[in-house]
Each structure stands twice: as C-alpha cells, then as structure tokens.
Amino acid sequence: MLPFKLVYHPGYDLNLGEHVFPARKYRLIHDQLLDEGFAEPIDFVEPQPAADEDILRVHEPGWVQRLKTGTLTPQEILRLEIPYSKLMVEAFWLATGGTLLAARNALGDRIGFNIGGGFHHAFPGHGEGFCAIHDVAVAIRALQHERLIERALVVDCDVHHGNGTAAIFAGDRSVLTLSMHQFHNYPTEKPPSVIDIHLRDGVSDGEYLDRLRGALKVAMSFAPHMIFYLAGADPYNEDQLGGLSLTMEGLKQRDRVVFETGLASSVPIAVTLAGGYARNTQDTVVIHCNTAKAAREALVQ
Secondary structure, eight states: OOSSOEEOOGGGOOOOSSOSSOTTHHHHHHHHHHHTTSOOGGGEEOOOOOOHHHHTTTSOHHHHHHHHHTOOOHHHHHHHTSOOOHHHHHHHHHHHHHHHHHHHHHHHHSEEEESSOOOTTOOSSOOBTTBSSOHHHHHHHHHHHTTSOSOEEEEEOSSSOOHHHHHHTTTOTTEEEEEEEESSSSOSSOOOOSEEEEEOTTOOHHHHHHHHHHHHHHHGGGOOSEEEEEOOSTTBTTBTTOOOOBOHHHHHHHHHHHHHHHHHTTOOEEEEOOOOOBSSHHHHHHHHHHHHHHHHHHHHO
C-alpha cells in the first residue's frame, strides 16, 4: 500500500481521437502502475466532478455556461485546439475535482497525486492550448476559501509557460507562481509569473536542475502552506511539442528535487501531470509513472 493515494477516473480521457495530445495516457499510467506492482487497486481513489461553485471562483460564468451547453464560438474552439464534446467537458470537471481531492489528500498524507490535471493555459474567460478549466487555480481558491491554506506556491515544470496561471494570480500576494519553461515555445505572449525561468532551446539535465534548485530556494522563502507541482513530461528530449533536451533520468531528478524541497520544509505537495507529447506515447507514460515513484521514494526515505 502506498503512503499516498493516486487520484484517477476513467473519465479523464478527453476523447480527442487522433490528436497530438494523447489523452489516453491517463488510463495507460493507471494500468502500468498496477501491472508493475507499484500500486494496488486500493491505492486509487476516484474523484467527483468539481462543483460549479468551486469553478466559478476562477472562471467567468459565461465561459462555464458555454462549455456546459456546447455553445462555444468557432473562434473559441480554434483557440482551445481540441474538438468540442460533452465528454471532453466532463473530463475537465472530473480532472478539476481530482486536483482538489489530491490537494485535500496532501494535507494529511504530505503528497497528493492526481493522475491528470495541470491545465495551466486556461484563463478565466476562455481556454487555449488544450486547457479549458484551470484545475490548479480552482483547487487553490477552494482551499483558501475553506481556510485550509493561505499561501500557495505553484511550481510549473511543463515545457510551456504557465500563462493562464500567471494571468489568474497576477497581483495576488497569496500565490507565488513559478514557471520554468522553454522561452521560444508556446505561448507567444507570456504574462509575467512571480518567478519566470526562461530556458534557451536545448537545455539539458545539468543546467535545468541547477536553475530549478536556485528558483526553488527563492520560492520557498515565501513560506507556502502548499505546493502545487505541475510535473510536465514535455521537457523530455523526444517530445514533439518541446525543444529542451532532458533525459528520463534528468526528469526523475527534477521530481526528486521538488519533492525533497517541499518535504524538507514540511510543506504538502499536490501533484498534477500537465503535458507530455513524446513521439512514443509509452515514453510519456514512463515519465509520469516515474513521478509517482519519486513521490514514494521521497516519503519513505
């Protein structure tokens, strides 16, 4: 039995068909963790869809209504970059409920792990870059509303800048946003995070890890009550939408650095998986599974 729960729902699949975003990865991660014997069925918990009340603390009512009723404009669907379906919308509500459940679990287990989520390109009134609902922001606002936390630190290690995160929390002193990303990549416009690490093309393990450690040292002076870690698999050197050169071992070390930094200061960590578009989808699955393994190692060492 694992020292933390793995939050997962079969409905996480966005049902995108043939698409560069392999939404089937969530099921593949679940299955591989079971097949390897890393996890048992008892280690998984299913979330409920997020309540609209929670989502509306972040998102504009009109955007939520258009998503739920299938009345997005062609321009909104084009900006979202994924086909519209009711199942897609249900998946975002489930993933958001999953991130909120993982955050609640982290308060007791020190690490909460959502096999999904990390949709950091969603804005209050629109979606973009495969992201319709900002699950991490919704979870932060819910926990703050319930006075379970006051200050949150977002550590975004997806290869793409967390533009939605930066915009949602701009000027909010209760949330420190840290985005570590490839500069010459999507999105073109990058609203400023509190800490932005703009990486040049082709950065490999050593420089990446050095800069991550330095950024975390600064960020932890914020004394957060919870870390929300977006553990993107797309800094990988074989990613179709990335231009960095991290190896699988380098990504494992990245995960360890984040987990050890948080746990050393007794700060709970809620994990979401964010992006991953390796040429071989199995590589993306392995990278995400390795994040779960790094979490266990950090807790039991």
